Amino acid sequence: MRILLIVFAPVIGGLIVGFERIIRARMQRRIGPPLFQPFYDFLKLADKRKMMVHSSHAFLGLMHFISLWFALAVLLLGGDLILVIFLHLLSTSLLILAGFSTRSVFSHLGANRTAISVLAYEPVLIVIAVSIFMLTGSFTAASVFSYPAPLLFKMPLAFIALLLILPIKMKKSPFDVADAHQEITGGVELEFSGIFYEAVFTAKWLDYIFCYTLVYLFAGSNVTLGIALIGFVFFFTNALDNSTARVNYKQMLRFSLAVSFSLAFVNLIINILL
Amino acid sequence: MKLSAFRKKSPWILHYNAGGCNGCDIEILACLAPKYDIERFGMINTGNPKQSDILLVTGPVTKRSRERLVEIYSQMPEPKVVVCCGVCACSGGVFRDMYNCEGGVDQFIPVDVYVCGCGARPEQIIDGVVEALSILEKKTKAMEETVQLKNQPVNEGTQLNRRNTAAAIIQPQ
Numbered sequence: 001m002r003i004l005l006i007v008f009a010p011v012i013g014g015l016i017v018g019f020e021r022i023i024r025a026r027m028q029r030r031i032g033p034p035l036f037q038p039f040y041d042f043l044k045l046a047d048k049r050k051m052m053v054h055s056s057h058a059f060l061g062l063m064h065f066i067s068l069w070f071a072l073a074v075l076l077l078g079g080d081l082i083l084v085i086f087l088h089l090l091s092t093s094l095l096i097l098a099g100f101s102t103r104s105v106f107s108h109l110g111a112n113r114t115a116i117s118v119l120a121y122e123p124v125l126i127v128i129a130v131s132i133f134m135l136t137g138s139f140t141a142a143s144v145f146s147y148p149a150p151l152l153f154k155m156p157l158a159f160i161a162l163l164l165i166l167p168i169k170m171k172k173s174p175f176d177v178a179d180a181h182q183e184i185t186g187g188v189e190l191e192f193s194g195i196f197y198e199a200v201f202t203a204k205w206l207d208y209i210f211c212y213t214l215v216y217l218f219a220g221s222n223v224t225l226g227i228a229l230i231g232f233v234f235f236f237t238n239a240l241d242n243s244t245a246r247v248n249y250k251q252m253l254r255f256s257l258a259v260s261f262s263l264a265f266v267n268l269i270i271n272i273l274l
Numbered sequence: 275m276k277l278s279a280f281r282k283k284s285p286w287i288l289h290y291n292a293g294g295c296n297g298c299d300i301e302i303l304a305c306l307a308p309k310y311d312i313e314r315f316g317m318i319n320t321g322n323p324k325q326s327d328i329l330l331v332t333g334p335v336t337k338r339s340r341e342r343l344v345e346i347y348s349q350m351p352e353p354k355v356v357v358c359c360g361v362c363a364c365s366g367g368v369f370r371d372m373y374n375c376e377g378g379v380d381q382f383i384p385v386d387v388y389v390c391g392c393g394a395r396p397e398q399i400i401d402g403v404v405e406a407l408s409i410l411e412k413k414t415k416a417m418e419e420t421v422q423l424k425n426q427p428v429n430e431g432t433q434l435n436r437r438n439t440a441a442a443i444i445q446p447q
């Protein structure tokens with residue numbers, strides 16, 4: 001089951017993205033594109049001429065995709081949470097390197113902002129992982145999947161903290177400074193084209209699966225609760241995306257370090273004391 | 275099924291205003307709004323030449339914007355199509371023969387579809403883009419060529435003449 005999920009993760013992620021585009025359009029009273037739209041985009045991009053900036057740029061984009069898939073596999077197979085977080089960080093830093101390796105100003109801006117958003121969500125994730133350790137006595141995701149009681153009721157504050165940093169990770173308003181489509185037209189992904197853009201394009205789908213698996217962790221061994229949580233987070237992030245405008249990166253950093261981080265930290269202290 | 279069949283299903287648009295009055299631009303944006311909702315055909319306004327298929331140009335080409343127009347066009351990977359929105363982009367429109375105006379877009383880059391009207395209506399723009407899609411499907415990657423005009427004074431003359439002079443600069447016989 002898990003192996004299947006890992007192998008077909010890009011496909012499932014693409015379906016989620018397609019579904020999300022429909023839901024977002026319906027929220028704006030539009031009809032929206034068909035469900036398979038991300039795959040049409042994918043196949044069309046495969047047909048376009050490749051305009052490589054230079055080979056290491058394209059290679060870094062591909063490695064971003066592969067290392068993200070690897071991080072996802074480690075998470076789903078029940079690996080060490082700290083390791084998973086750092087593998088995810090590694091894949092993001094490959095993308096940042098790719099952004100800095102071109103001479104485009106927008107690409108540099110996007111890479112800068114991606115680095116800042118890593119700064120915003122990474123500490124929170126680490127603190128959440130540590131509080132999971134305090135609760136279950138182990139850093140592995142497998143121990144969470146087999147934990148009898150759902151983690152959600154033991155660490156609700158950490159869940160709220162995760163909910164507040166997910167828009168940063170999924171590049172959604174109000175914290176989509178890294179993507180900022182109307183402002184820097186995608187940032188780091190700007191210089192990718194043709195088949196090499198697909199690596200970055202599908203990496204976003206993998207990121208969705210990654211985020212929803214993190215959400216699923218909070219349900220422990222309770223599958224129904226897990227699915228309910230994923231549905232809730234799905235609608236929450238989309239409603240948030242549709243109803244807010246972008247904040248600037250300083251506000252994002254301040255918010256996530258002041259609110260999300262302290263929520264997660266308070267949760268950690270409660271977990272230690274109890 | 276061949277890959278080129280999917281070009282029709284996901285056209286990504288790049289929108290460039292070469293010096294118009296913004297009338298056509300807000301009509302293009304109206305296409306994206308809930309009433310016309312061209313996203314249901316899979317269109318996205320990318321704003322990024324490296325990932326788009328259709329170049330929507332509005333407004334007459336001015337002396338300042340012609341290099342950018344050619345630059346943007348040459349940065350788009352093939353296959354690509356160009357759609358002129360509004361009478362300004364087709365021929366210069368009300369700005370034709372003004373001292374700062376170079377005329378239509380087709381003097382500098384090959385144009386596939388002309389959409390008339392001063393403000394082209396959203397229905398017309400959608401029609402033009404749908405027409406462009408059928409052209410896009412037939413195109414092969416080798417068909418497009420650009421004309422670079424760096425530091426070249428623009429002479430009066432026919433469209434063909436201008437394009438030929440420009441081509442002669444690139445490849446002197």
Ligand code: SF4
Nearest residue numbers: 294297360362392393
């Ligand atoms: S065609 Fe008319 S509305 Fe469009 S840019 Fe020209 S003057 Fe403005």
